[in-house]
Amino acid sequence: MIIGAxxxxxxxxxxxxxxxxxxxxxxxxxxxxxxxKYHVLTEFEAVWTYPDLFLEEDLLIAKTKEELEREKLEIVxxxxxxxxxxxxxxNRKIExxxxxxxxxxxxxxxxxxxxxxxxxxxIIETLPIAEQQKPLLLxxxxxxxxxxxxxxxxxxxxxxxxxxxxINADLKSKLFDYLSIxxxxxxxxxxxxxxxxxxxxxxxxxxxxxxxxxxxxxxxLTKNTKFLVNRYINQRSKFTNNSVVKFIAxxxxxxxxxxxxxxxxxxxxxxxxxxxxxxxxxxxxxxxxATALAFTTRYGLLIYALPYMLIPILVRVFFDSRTAxxxxxxxxxxxxxxxxxxxxxxxxxxxxxxxxxxxxxEMRRRQQLINAAMVSLAVYSVxxxxxNLSLGVNEVITLKSSYLPFLISTxxxxxxxxxxxxxxxxxxxxxxxxxxxxxxxxxxLLRQLSQDVPGTFQHSLQVANLAEExxxxxGGNTLLVRTGALxxxxxxxxxxxxxxxxxxxxxxxxxxxxxxxxxxxxxxxVIEGIEMAKAHNLPESVIDFIRTHHGTxxxxxxxxxYKKQSGLLEIDETEFKYxxxxxxxxxTAVLMLADGVEAASRSLKHYDVVSISELVDNxxxxxxxxxQLINADITFKDITIIKKIxxxxxxxxxxxxxxxxxxx
Numbered sequence: 136m137i138i139g140a141x142x143x144x145x146x147x148x149x150x151x152x153x154x155x156x157x158x159x160x161x162x163x164x165x166x167x168x169x170x171x172k173y174h175v176l177t178e179f180e181a182v183w184t185y186p187d188l189f190l191e192e193d194l195l196i197a198k199t200k201e202e203l204e205r206e207k208l209e210i211v212x213x214x215x216x217x218x219x220x221x222x223x224x225x226n227r228k229i230e231x232x233x234x235x236x237x238x239x240x241x242x243x244x245x246x247x248x249x250x251x252x253x254x255x256x257x258i259i260e261t262l263p264i265a266e267q268q269k270p271l272l273l274x275x276x277x278x279x280x281x282x283x284x285x286x287x288x289x290x291x292x293x294x295x296x297x298x299x300x301x302i303n304a305d306l307k308s309k310l311f312d313y314l315s316i317x318x319x320x321x322x323x324x325x326x327x328x329x330x331x332x333x334x335x336x337x338x339x340x341x342x343x344x345x346x347x348x349x350x351x352x353x354x355x356l357t358k359n360t361k362f363l364v365n366r367y368i369n370q371r372s373k374f375t376n377n378s379v380v381k382f383i384a385x386x387x388x389x390x391x392x393x394x395x396x397x398x399x400x401x402x403x404x405x406x407x408x409x410x411x412x413x414x415x416x417x418x419x420x421x422x423x424x425a426t427a428l429a430f431t432t433r434y435g436l437l438i439y440a441l442p443y444m445l446i447p448i449l450v451r452v453f454f455d456s457r458t459a460x461x462x463x464x465x466x467x468x469x470x471x472x473x474x475x476x477x478x479x480x481x482x483x484x485x486x487x488x489x490x491x492x493x494x495x496x497e498m499r500r501r502q503q504l505i506n507a508a509m510v511s512l513a514v515y516s517v518x519x520x521x522x523n524l525s526l527g528v529n530e531v532i533t534l535k536s537s538y539l540p541f542l543i544s545t546x547x548x549x550x551x552x553x554x555x556x557x558x559x560x561x562x563x564x565x566x567x568x569x570x571x572x573x574x575x576x577x578x579x580l581l582r583q584l585s586q587d588v589p590g591t592f593q594h595s596l597q598v599a600n601l602a603e604e605x606x607x608x609x610g611g612n613t614l615l616v617r618t619g620a621l622x623x624x625x626x627x628x629x630x631x632x633x634x635x636x637x638x639x640x641x642x643x644x645x646x647x648x649x650x651x652x653x654x655x656x657x658x659x660x661v662i663e664g665i666e667m668a669k670a671h672n673l674p675e676s677v678i679d680f681i682r683t684h685h686g687t688x689x690x691x692x693x694x695x696x697y698k699k700q701s702g703l704l705e706i707d708e709t710e711f712k713y714x715x716x717x718x719x720x721x722x723t724a725v726l727m728l729a730d731g732v733e734a735a736s737r738s739l740k741h742y743d744v745v746s747i748s749e750l751v752d753n754x755x756x757x758x759x760x761x762x763q764l765i766n767a768d769i770t771f772k773d774i775t776i777i778k779k780i781x782x783x784x785x786x787x788x789x790x791x792x793x794x795x796x797x798x799x
Contacts, residue, residue, distance in 0.1 A: 151414055155397060158418045159390040165429035166385050166472055182530045183356055183364075185475060188349045194367050196341040203336065210332050215270035217324040218259065218282065225254070225315040232313045245306055249297055250313060258288045259318040274324060282318070290314055353528055389469060393418060396465045404458060406720065406768070416562050417458070420446055421466040428473045438474060439540035442547035443467070443484050444491045444511045445554065448504070452555050452566045456492050463488045479522055487514045497567075508548040515541040565674040570614045573622070573677065580625055580671055590636035591627045594733060595620060597788065601729035605780045606722060609773040616722040619680025622673065623726060626664025626681065630656055636737065650697035654690040654711045661685060661713060679723055684730050686717040686763040717763050724767035725777065728755055732781050742789035751781045 198206070232250070236243045262284060271282035288296065297310050341363065343349060349367060350360055396417060400408035407413045427441055446466050450459035467484045471477040494507045516538055523531050531537050555566050572578075576585065585592040599620035606616045631637040632644055633656050645653045664681040694711040718724040731754045739746055755778060758764060 147409070147411065150411055151397065151408075154411075154415055154418055155390060155393055158422050159386055159393055161422055162389045162425045162469060163382060163386040165425055166389075167432070168381075182528070182534070183350045183352060183354050183360075185352065187351045188364065188367075190343055190345050190347055190349055190367065191371070193345050194341070194343040194349070194363065194370065195339045196363070196366060197338055198340045202340070203338070206336055207333055210336070211329065213269065214325070214329045214332060215272050216262075216266060217279070217321045217328065218271060218273050218318050219321045219324075220257070220273070220275070220317055221319050222317055225317050228313050228315045242306065242309055245302070246310055246313065249300060249302070249310065253288055253293045253296065253314070254317065256287055257317050258290060258293055258314065259284065260316050260320060261289045261291065262320075273318065274321065287318065290316065353530060355530070385472070388472075392465055392468055393421065396421075396462065399458075399461050404454075407454065407458065412562050412564075413454075416453075416558070416564070417450070417462055420450065420462050421469050424466045425469055425473065428470050432473055437540040437543065438480075439483070439515070440543035440547070442544045442550065443470075444488060444507065444544070444548050445551055447488045447492050448495050448507060448548075448551045449554055449558065451492060451495050452551075452568075453558065453564045456496055459492060460489065482522060483515060483518050486518055487511050490514045504549060504551050507551075508545045511548060512541055512545040515544070563675060565615075565676045567614050569674065570618045573618050573673070574614070580667070580673075581621060583628060584625055588628055588631040588634075588637055590638075591624050591631065591634060594636045594737075595622075595624055597733045598623070598726065598729045601733060601781055601784055602722075602725045604784060605725045605729065605777045608776050608780060609721065609725070609769075611721040611725070615676065616680075616726055619677055619684075619722065620726055620729065622664075622668065622677055623680045623684045623730065624660065624664065625667050626660035626662065628667070629663050630660070633657065634660070636734075645693075650693040650700065651710060654693040654697075657690050657693070658711075658713055679719075680726050683716055683718045683723045684727050685713040686727060686758075686761070687712055687715040688758070688761055688763060689713075717766055719766045721767060721769050721773070724764050724769050727763060728758060728777060729781070731755075731758060732785070736785055736789070739789075742785075744786065747785045747789070748782050751778050751785070755781075 232243070232246070235246075259282070267284045271284055272279040273282050293314055294307065294311065297307060302310070343363070349363060350356075354360075356364075397408070397414070400414065400417070407417070424441075424443065424446060428438065431438055431441060443463075443466075447459040447463045450462045464485065467481060467488075470484070471480055474480045490510050491507045494510050495503050519537070519541070520532050523529070552568075555568060558564055559566060559569060576582065581592075584595070599617045602620050603613045603617045606613050627634050627637070633653070648656075661681060661684075665678055668678045668681055689708055689711045690713075694708060697711070698706060718727050732751055735750055735754050736742075736747070739750060755774065759774070
């Protein structure tokens with residue numbers, strides 16, 4: 136029971152704690168397994184800007200299956216053929232030839248010099264054309280000497296040689312009987328040495344031993360060095376052990392950083408902290424940034440091409456500049472865990488983020504996105520040049536490819552507008568762009584209000600002017616309060632003649648009604664306005680102005696009339712009160728005050744400094760006395776400023792003349 140009660144009472148806090156734990160886990164899972172010293176190189180990088188890369192383990196670049204097959208085929212095609220001399224057959228034929236000396240001395244003497252010339256060079260067995268181009272080695276048992284196929288005879292070439300000596304056909308036929316191959320191919324030895332070479336093929340294309348320097352700082356990158364560096368980085372990331380202790384440490388580190396963001400909201404932006412959608416959105420920003428960066432570093436993409444400036448712009452559109460800067464700072468602190476040169480990364484991102492916020496301090500024009508993109512490109516480039524000059528890395532500055540990531544980031548910054556629309560749909564936020572659209576007087580509801588209820592429309596315009604100027608001076612969203620003021624009385628469209636500003640001096644239908652019935656009609660314009668706003672898909676932040684512009688005050692005129700008619704001193708005033716809620720922000724509080732003051736000012740008979748001043752003081756003091764502002768983040772100093780602004784504006788509206796003191 137106690138646990139259940141605690142959960143019910145603290146469910147919002149428990150939800151935020153769970154979200155903190157979840158987002159910390161999602162970010163921690165994506166962190167690199169080891170300290171990041173360098174990144175996968177892209178084709179655009181031309182200089183190694185990191186410190187000298189000494190290998191912490193052997194780098195073995197294995198050959199592919201295709202490369203091994205190609206190398207084997209090349210060895211087979213170029214392998215030497217081994218030969219040996221065998222003269223068994225030659226000796227038999229020489230013996231027969233010597234017998235010819237006694238049988239036919241003339242033929243013997245004619246063939247003798249020819250055979251001596253041929254056998255002095257040797258006769259090799261005929262080889263296929265493919266083998267004729269290979270190295271030929273004549274092996275004598277201890278040594279091998281090289282042969283050139285065309286420099287020795289074959290049977291065919293020996294006969295051709297004899298023909299050139301112009302011997303007759305009879306001698307030619309006799310010569311053939313005494314020719315014998317003396318150089319034979321040794322298939323066993325050839326296969327033996329070929330297998331030795333094939334077995335000695337290395338499985339690795341490159342071998343770099345632990346401790347050797349792969350590349351030095353500021354060394355120009357070639358295609359080969361990029362390949363080696365990227366292979367080494369991938370090898371390290373693949374085989375690095377993911378320590379449980381390290382993961383837990385990273386998890387709590389991320390939790391602490393995100394806890395700082397929640398602490399900022401709790402102490403300085405309580406309305407944000409109280410809204411779970413806002414908390415989830417602001418926690419999602421660092422997660423999205425970390426996920427994009429993890430993907431980029433893992434696949435060797437350009438880190439600085441990521442449009443980090445989207446973070447302050449996106450947050451500023453929905454919240455304030457301080458929250459945007461704080462969220463950007465937290466996101467970049469987490470992002471530093473993914474990069475090697477953390478100082479350069481923080482320097483470029485934080486300074487550029489601050490510069491972008493200067494441009495989008497009031498995000499109301501799409502042109503500001505283009506301006507922000509141009510500013511970010513300029514700041515990125517200047518900081519990059521100065522930082523690398525301070526390190527003495529001049530080569531990087533002169534390369535056009537060094538600035539390509541910044542250019543890509545600038546172009547991607549233009550995605551801010553569709554992301555704003557997406558965030559509005561998913562999280563139910565409202566941007567200044569949306570507010571500007573809603574303020575357009577051609578909007579269906581405002582057009583209907585101006586045509587069907589012109590008195591209420593003019594009243595809404597005056598309230599918008601009063602509230603906007605007051606918020607401008609005390610701080611707040613001027614565009615939001617103006618939009619809320621334009622729509623706060625749309626519920627009067629259904630029964631326009633029951634409201635004074637639309638009747639004027641004409642006959643009032645309230646004269647024929649009971650006070651309670653009249654009060655219900657007046658009170659219902661808030662409920663009907665809410666229903667009408669929802670039917671037209673107005674944002675909740677605008678509907679809040681409709682809900683709260685009367686708070687829980689009473690319909691005073693009809694309440695007093697009811698008391699007078701009934702003769703009762705004490706009655707139940709609940710049915711004469713608006714349902715609320717009371718204002719809960721500066722904007723809704725100022726609208727309530729502006730609405731009351733503007734409406735009451737129409738009943739003044741004389742417009743002068745005294746009457747207007749008393750009216751403003753009385754209306755605002757009455758709202759305070761009725762505890763209508765206790766939930767709004769508004770101070771007595773703000774109230775004083777609001778009173779001065781309202782008095783000044785009403786004097787200008789009604790052209791009241793200021794009474795100057797006369798001299799005696």
